[in-house]
Each structure stands twice: as C-alpha cells, then as structure tokens.
C-alpha cells in the first residue's frame with residue numbers, strides 16, 4: 241500500500257494529524273490553503289485534490305466529516321478491488337471510520353491509526369467483525385487465487401455455512417473463523433494450481449523463488465513459455481512465486497521482461513547464495529525452482545530492479561501534464577532534473593529524494609540517474625515539454641550508448657511523452673502546424689552554426705512551417721537575425737510568425753507578427769517561435785485578434 245495522504249481543512253486538525261502520522265511512515269499532510277500552516281502540501285481545491293488522489297490510488301485519510309468525503313468521491317467511485325482506502329477521522333481524533341477500500345486494506349489502516357490515537361476504529365465490514373480477518377485482502381505472503389468468489393463465500397459463512405481449512409496459514413488459524421473437518425465450504429492454502437470455486441477459496445503462499453543463474457539466449461516470449469510449461473508440468477501455481485532472482489551481471493532486457501509479463505517481482509543479487517531455509521525442488525539448465533516452508537518476503541533478497549523513466553511535464557501548467565507522467569512521478573523514489581523543473585512538480589515530490597542541478601549538466605545528470613536506478617531506485621528524470629524533443633531523453637540514451645556500464649543493463653528504462661512547446665503554442669493561436677512542419681533548435685552549443693544555417697535554408701526552400709526552439713540566450717544573440725535573413729531568401733517578409741513566451745506559466749504571451757518584424761528583442765530563452773509556410777493564413781476575429789492556420793491541402 242502507498243503511504244497515505246492526511247487531509248486537513250483547518251489548523252485545529254493539524255495536531256491530531258501529526259499525532260497519527262507518527263504511526264504512518266511516509267505519509268504527507270495536505271492542508272487547505274489560507275486555513276492551515278505547517279503542512280507538507282497546500283491545496284486550493286478540496287474536491288479536485290481528493291479526486292486526483294483517489295484516481296492516483298493514494299490512500300486518503302480525511303480529518304473531516306465522513307459526508308464530505310463521500311460526496312466528493314461519489315461521482316468517481318470505481319472498482320472495489322483497486323480503489324485506495326479512504327478513512328474519515330473526527331477532527332479531534334475521537335473517531336476513525338473506514339469508508340472505502342475493504343478489499344485493499346482499509347481496515348488494517350484504520351486499526352493502525354486508531355492505535356496511534358488510543359481508540360477503537362468503527363469497523364463496519366461484516367467479515368472483519370465476525371472473523372477478525374479480511375479474506376479478500378490476505379496479509380503479505382499470500383495471494384488469493386479466486387477473488388471473484390470471495391464476496392459470495394463470505395456471505396455464505398456469515399449465513400452459517402461450515403468451513404474447513406485445508407493447508408496451513410497462521411493468519412487463518414489465528415482468526416475467529418471456526419474450522420471443522422467436513423465443512424460445506426473449504427479454504428485451501430496450497431502451492432498447487434487450483435482454480436477455486438464458490439465452495440472453495442484458494443490462497444497461494446508465496447513460498448517459491450525462481451532462480452536464473454546462467455546466461456541465456458531466450459527472448460521474453462520463449463522464457464514465459466518455458467516457465468509456464470514447467471509450472472504446468474509440476475502442477476504449481478505461478479502465483480506462489482515470490483520473486484525471480486537473477487545475478488546483476490545477467491540481468492538483461494529479456495530476463496527483466498519476464499518479470500513484467502508475469503507480474504512477478506525481479507530481485508537482483510551480486511551472486512546466488514541460498515540460505516538453508518530454501519530447498520531446490522526443480523532444476524534444469526535454464527532455471528532452478530526453490531521452495532521454503534514459509535512465505536518468502538521478496539524484499540529480503542538482493543535489491544529490486546531499478547527503474548528510470550524520463551518524463552515530460554508539458555510546457556508549464558499542470559493541465560498539460562499527462563496522467564501517466566503524474567503517476568510515474570508519484571511512484572518515484574528519486575527525482576532528477578534542472579532545479580526549475582523540479583520546482584514545477586514540488587507538490588508531487590514530498591518524501592522523495594530530489595537531485596536538482598544546473599541546466600547545463602545534462603550528461604552528468606543522466607549518469608547520476610542511471611547510477612541511482614542501477615542501485616534499485618525508482619528514478620524519474622524530469623524534463624519540460626516533451627522529454628524527447630531537445631531534452632533529457634536523448635541525453636540519457638546518449639550516455640547509455642556511449643558509456644554502457646554493465647550495471648545499467650538491468651534498468652527498466654521508459655520514456656513518458658509530454659506536450660511540446662510548439663504544440664502548446666500552436667494550440668493557443670489556431671493550427672499553424674496543420675501541414676508539414678519541422679523543428680529546429682537555434683542553439684549552436686551542441687552543433688556548429690553552419691549545420692543550423694543549412695537546415696533553416698533547406699526547410700525554408702521546402703516550404704515547411706518551422707518551430708524554432710532555443711531562439712536566443714544571453715550568450716547567443718545574433719543567431720535569430722541570421723536565421724531571419726536565411727528565411728527571407730525563400731519566404732516573404734509578410735509570412736506570419738508566432739512568438740509564444742512562457743506558455744502555461746505566469747506571464748504567458750502569444751503574439752502574431754510578420755517575418756519582416758522579427759527581431760532579437762522579440763524573443764528570449766522562454767520563447768518558442770513558429771514561422772508560417774507560404775500557405776499559412778490569418779483569420780481576423782471580431783475582437784481584433786487573429787487565428788493562424790496552415791491549410792491541409794494545396
């Protein structure tokens with residue numbers, strides 16, 4: 241379960257919140273702006289904030305009336321198997337009421353909170369009250385095989401059906417369920433592949449590990465076939481696998497892909513040494529299956545596979561950040577990026593290690609991100625706009641390509657796209673990129689000016705609309721004028737030009753001028769410039785403004 245967010249609406253609740261937060265490691269305090277101080281994150285809109293947290297799967301603990309939480313979340317209530325726990329707590333800490341998330345741990349969370357407040361939680365889940373255990377949500381080390389049957393199964397038990405226990409699980413024996421020898425219902429705890437039914441609830445203890453300890457030529461699909469085949473032959477359920485263990489030196493893309501496809505954690509080890517609690521039960525030249533008598537905690541073996549995602553947050557405001565990028569940032573342990581960009585995602589970064597750096601050190605930043613990921617962290621490199629457009633994704637890949645450290649092999653590397661400045665600029669003014677276009681960076685720091693000049697000339701001759709990134713900076717002032725002169729050789733001085741500055745940020749300005757009017761003062765390093773093609777047209781509007789577009793056909 242992710243650490244919960246505690247939400248308070250007034251300063252009186254802050255003390256209670258802080259008290260219960262001592263029992264909830266990693267939790268953060270969200271407070272209503274202007275009503276609370278000393279909180280981790282200030283929010284302005286209660287409804288939007290809460291609904292976003294719920295959609296992000298973050299457990300919510302509200303120090304407010306249950307009704308407010310219910311009304312706020314009711315319109316978006318979703319799947320009970322995946323929704324996050326939601327708990328209401330009286331502002332003075334006198335009542336703890338689990339509202340949602342019976343299948344995802346709300347009752348345990350409520351008990352934890354109530355213990356910190358020295359009270360009893362108001363638990364309403366019938367199974368929990370009667371049996372003192374939550375059958376849909378078994379403790380760590382057990383996976384339920386047939387969650388689709390659990391509701392009816394519990395209803396039958398509440399209705400008085402007798403139940404037997406087949407297999408061994410201390411959490412079931414310690415519950416208030418009364419087991420008999422010949423029950424009408426059975427709870428089976430087994431590593432065998434049994435589907436379960438309305439009469440039989442099946443739990444798999446995660447008591448096996450798969451070890452792959454020699455190099456392989458298999459691709460992901462072949463590996464999965466091999467594994468499924470092996471488990472089928474032994475009639476073992478894949479759900480009993482706690483994790484797949486691989487030496488760091490062997491952890492290439494294929495092996496990493498298996499974990500993802502089978503939804504099993506991968507653990508990386510320096511060398512394979514097994515404790516005496518594990519016995520080999522099945523082995524061939526490809527893999528070894530080891531078994532323990534008790535469920536295995538994957539976190540006790542080696543380190544997790546590291547993850548590195550390069551995300552683009554869009555040009556500025558939050559509304560341009562994709563839900564995927566938001567979720568990726570929320571799940572990260574470490575954020576790497578230019579200080580200014582990290583500041584833009586401040587409210588998502590509480591509790592994370594932030595490695596801010598100067599704008600000019602892209603390659604150092606990439607190395608740092610790769611090294612952190614190789615050590616098992618979940619690292620996000622934060623870029624503005626789209627990460628693949630004049631930004632960090634290429635920098636990370638360049639370092640990976642040229643320096644190629646063996647320990648970087650095992651990293652799960654992803655890129656999450658974002659809206660680029662040229663798209664945001666175009667959308668603000670109409671559709672100037674509606675036909676063929678290209679993007680050119682006017683910076684000659686990473687490439688010689690001759691290359692830039694030749695590209696501008698070719699693009700102008702080919703009649704592309706052009707987006708100019710990095711048009712000017714304090715060290716580079718003449719390039720924009722040089723670019724304009726090249727353009728004027730094959731494009732009219734009346735060509736529409738869009739200057740878009742600070743898109744999505746405070747001080748946003750979008751202006752239409754002509755190519756003849758373009759001057760160095762027109763732009764700064766926070767401006768993206770769109771140059772129309774010979775076909776780009778202006779539509780005057782009643783208020784004196786213009787829409788700009790490039791038709792789709794000639």
Ligand code: SAH
Nearest residue numbers: 555625626631660661710742743765767768
């Ligand atoms: N990856 C970014 C581009 C980074 S290069 C993207 O896809 O948008 C930096 C240049 O992008 C700036 O010099 C400017 O030309 C443009 N840019 C980035 N953010 C901008 C914004 N909010 N408003 C206008 N231009 C922006």
